[in-house]
Amino acid sequence: MTERAADVPAETRERILDAAEALFGERGFDSVSLRDITGQAEANVAAVNYHFGSKEKLVDAVVERHAGPINEERMRRLADAEERFEEGPVPVSEILDAFLRPVVDEIMKDPVTERVFCKFMGRIMSEQGYQLPESVKPLFQQMAAAFAQALRMARPDLSDQTVMWRMHYSFGVMSHTLMHSEKLEQISAGRSGNPGLEKLFDHIIEFCAAGFLAPEQGEEGQW
Amino acid sequence: MTERAADVPAETRERILDAAEALFGERGFDSVSLRDITGQAEANVAAVNYHFGSKEKLVDAVVERHAGPINEERMRRLADAEERFEEGPVPVSEILDAFLRPVVDEIMKDPVTERVFCKFMGRIMSEQGYQLPESVKPLFQQMAAAFAQALRMARPDLSDQTVMWRMHYSFGVMSHTLMHSEKLEQISAGRSGNPGLEKLFDHIIEFCAAGFLAPEQGEEGQW
DNA sequence: CAGTCATTTAAACGTTTGCTTAAAACAGAT
DNA sequence: ATCTGTTTTAAGCAAACGTTTAAATGACTG
Numbered sequence: 001m002t003e004r005a006a007d008v009p010a011e012t013r014e015r016i017l018d019a020a021e022a023l024f025g026e027r028g029f030d031s032v033s034l035r036d037i038t039g040q041a042e043a044n045v046a047a048v049n050y051h052f053g054s055k056e057k058l059v060d061a062v063v064e065r066h067a068g069p070i071n072e073e074r075m076r077r078l079a080d081a082e083e084r085f086e087e088g089p090v091p092v093s094e095i096l097d098a099f100l101r102p103v104v105d106e107i108m109k110d111p112v113t114e115r116v117f118c119k120f121m122g123r124i125m126s127e128q129g130y131q132l133p134e135s136v137k138p139l140f141q142q143m144a145a146a147f148a149q150a151l152r153m154a155r156p157d158l159s160d161q162t163v164m165w166r167m168h169y170s171f172g173v174m175s176h177t178l179m180h181s182e183k184l185e186q187i188s189a190g191r192s193g194n195p196g197l198e199k200l201f202d203h204i205i206e207f208c209a210a211g212f213l214a215p216e217q218g219e220e221g222q223w
Numbered sequence: 224m225t226e227r228a229a230d231v232p233a234e235t236r237e238r239i240l241d242a243a244e245a246l247f248g249e250r251g252f253d254s255v256s257l258r259d260i261t262g263q264a265e266a267n268v269a270a271v272n273y274h275f276g277s278k279e280k281l282v283d284a285v286v287e288r289h290a291g292p293i294n295e296e297r298m299r300r301l302a303d304a305e306e307r308f309e310e311g312p313v314p315v316s317e318i319l320d321a322f323l324r325p326v327v328d329e330i331m332k333d334p335v336t337e338r339v340f341c342k343f344m345g346r347i348m349s350e351q352g353y354q355l356p357e358s359v360k361p362l363f364q365q366m367a368a369a370f371a372q373a374l375r376m377a378r379p380d381l382s383d384q385t386v387m388w389r390m391h392y393s394f395g396v397m398s399h400t401l402m403h404s405e406k407l408e409q410i411s412a413g414r415s416g417n418p419g420l421e422k423l424f425d426h427i428i429e430f431c432a433a434g435f436l437a438p439e440q441g442e443e444g445q446w
Numbered sequence: 447c448a449g450t451c452a453t454t455t456a457a458a459c460g461t462t463t464g465c466t467t468a469a470a471a472c473a474g475a476t
Numbered sequence: 477a478t479c480t481g482t483t484t485t486a487a488g489c490a491a492a493c494g495t496t497t498a499a500a501t502g503a504c505t506g
Contacts, residue, residue, distance in 0.1 A: 012484080031253040034464065044485055049465060051483090162426070168403075169396045169430050176395025203385070207392050210437030211430035235454080256493065267455055272495060274453095 013051045015041040021062050029059055029130065060133035066106055067136045071143045073102035078146055089153040093209040099147055100174060100201050108197065151212070158216050170208040177204060236274045238264040244285050252282055252353065283356035289329055290359040294366045296325035301369055312376040316432040322370055323397060323424050331420065374435070381439050393431040400427060 019041035023032040034055055038045045052058040077098035081090045132140060144167075151163050158166075177200070242264035246255040257278055261268050275281040300321035304313045355363060367390075374386050381389075400423070 028251065028253065030251065033462075035462085045464085046466080046486090047484065055464065165423075165426060166430055168400065169427065172396045172399025173392045174395075176398055177391065180391075200388075203388060204392065206437050206440065207389055207434040211434040214429050214433030217429065257495090258492080268494085269456090269496080270454065278494065 012041070012043050012047055016043055016048060016051065016058070017062055017065060020058055021065075024059065024062060034058075060135070063133055064136055067132070068139065070102045070106050071136070071139045073105065074099055074143050075146060077101060078150060082150065089156075090150055091209075092151065092154045092212045093205055095147060095150050095154060096170060096205045096208050096212075099170075100205060103174070103178075104197055104201050155212060162216050166208075166212050169211065173204055173208055235264070235266050235270055239266055239271060239274065239281070240285055240288060243281055244288075247282065247285060257281075283358070286356055287359055290355070291362065293325045293329050294359070294362045296328065297322055297366050298369060300324060301373060305373065312379075313373055314432075315374065315377045315435045316428055318370060318373050318377060319393060319428045319431050319435075322393075323428060326397070326401075327420055327424050378435060385439050389431075389435050392434065396427055396431055 016037060019037045020032070023036055023040065026032075034045050034048050037058075038048060048055065048058055052061055078090075078095065081094045081098055085091075085094070148163065148167060151167060152158075152160060155163060239260060242260045243255070246259055246263065249255075257268055257271050260281075261271060271278065271281055275284055301313075301318065304317045304321055308314075308317070371386065371390060374390060375381075375383060378386060
């Protein structure tokens with residue numbers, strides 16, 4: 001086992017993952033070259049193909065590192081909320097909280113990679129043409145279905161399509177905000193404990209929950 | 224002046240712009256090569272540099288083609304609404320309508336490029352690191368400032384930061400929805416007149432306006 | 447018809463891309 | 477010290493990238 005230098009932490013594999021996450025978040029998957037990544041990770045280009053097989057699998061590995069835990073935590077929190085509210089429907093804001101909070105937690109695990117991961121998550125959600133790795137797809141779909149059903153129960157007066165769309169909108173709010181999280185700095189100035197980030201998510205939940213509570217108008221079934 | 228073939232419409236310059244718009248929207252700016260574009264436009268690679276100077280300036284040209292007219296129309300509609308409501312504040316939903324409607328109109332100008340342009344607009348708004356062309360920046364900032372002020376007047380009880388953030392969120396909803404407009408098809412099935420698209424934007428306005436109407440909670444000034 | 451201009455073209459430029467190779471460096475066990 | 481398996485490395489591959497060049501083509505004018 002090699003001793004690591006002070007400024008080059010952890011194993012090569014991890015360093016590559018960290019560098020890739022940072023650069024992918026900043027500039028997108030296609031625009032970042034393996035040499036950009038290995039340059040920042042202080043590793044050899046060939047190391048990527050040795051550890052991951054290809055650039056595409058590197059992307060998958062970066063996504064898998066966070067997506068699994070986040071989606072599992074979402075399911076856990078939703079189940080917890082459903083238990084707390086017994087048979088009655090879970091309020092929309094509680095559902096949205098179960099959806100967003102795990103992202104905040106994941107971001108705040110490592111304060112160093114905080115902003116980096118913000119952008120990366122935002123990019124995953126907004127980059128289109130990008131396919132989730134097969135390994136995380138099932139859990140993701142399962143999660144989306146569970147949240148859709150919870151929201152339908154919370155707003156039984158809304159049509160299914162409206163619920164789906166408003167879920168979609170909430171996704172957009174979160175994704176867009178994470179992507180442009182530089183502007184988040186003016187908020188999370190007070191670093192320790194990061195009250196700013198949590199406040200921001202509360203703010204998002206406020207906005208989306210209110211959007212969900214809007215009555216459905218116009219002729220229904222037209223869609 | 225050359226006569227154009229039936230399947231190769233318009234001038235080379237326009238064909239390149241059309242192809243670029245379609246491909247950029249579909250796959251992003253960096254991932255699309257000049258050869259992809261000229262291949263689809265049935266033109267020579269060198270034609271891009273002849274007509275536009277560089278790939279970057281091509282991107283600017285595609286953006287400028289739509290951004291100017293849209294932002295001007297936004298200003299016009301906002302001014303119109305302010306006139307309609309005299310001294311009293313313009314309702315949030317009217318402001319959002321003035322912001323979104325010009326996009327719908329621009330999209331529907333040419334039904335062929337409809338979906339193409341949807342994605343392109345969405346990408347412009349979400350792609351980060353991308354800089355608006357200098358030629359459209361001033362108008363864009365002017366537009367954003369005018370809408371921010373109108374919204375502050377519509378909700379004088381909200382803090383300035385909250386108004387800014389909720390504007391940001393609304394931006395995210397629109398951007399995300401445009402980016403993933405494939406899913407829009409299930410809606411705009413009935414083609415002629417495209418009632419689907421207009422309905423979708425009404426739906427978005429409903430959601431965002433309701434979000435704006437949410438009371439501000441939590442300790443203020445903390446930010 | 448020759449001359450002038452704008453446009454289009456094929457070919458090539460030097461870089462950079464993702465990926466492979468074969469040898470070197472390393473760790474741990476014998 | 478020697479073998480074994482893993483990891484890292486420099487060097488190089490073909491392909492694709494944005495851009496440039498110089499010649500060919502086209503459409504008008506004198």
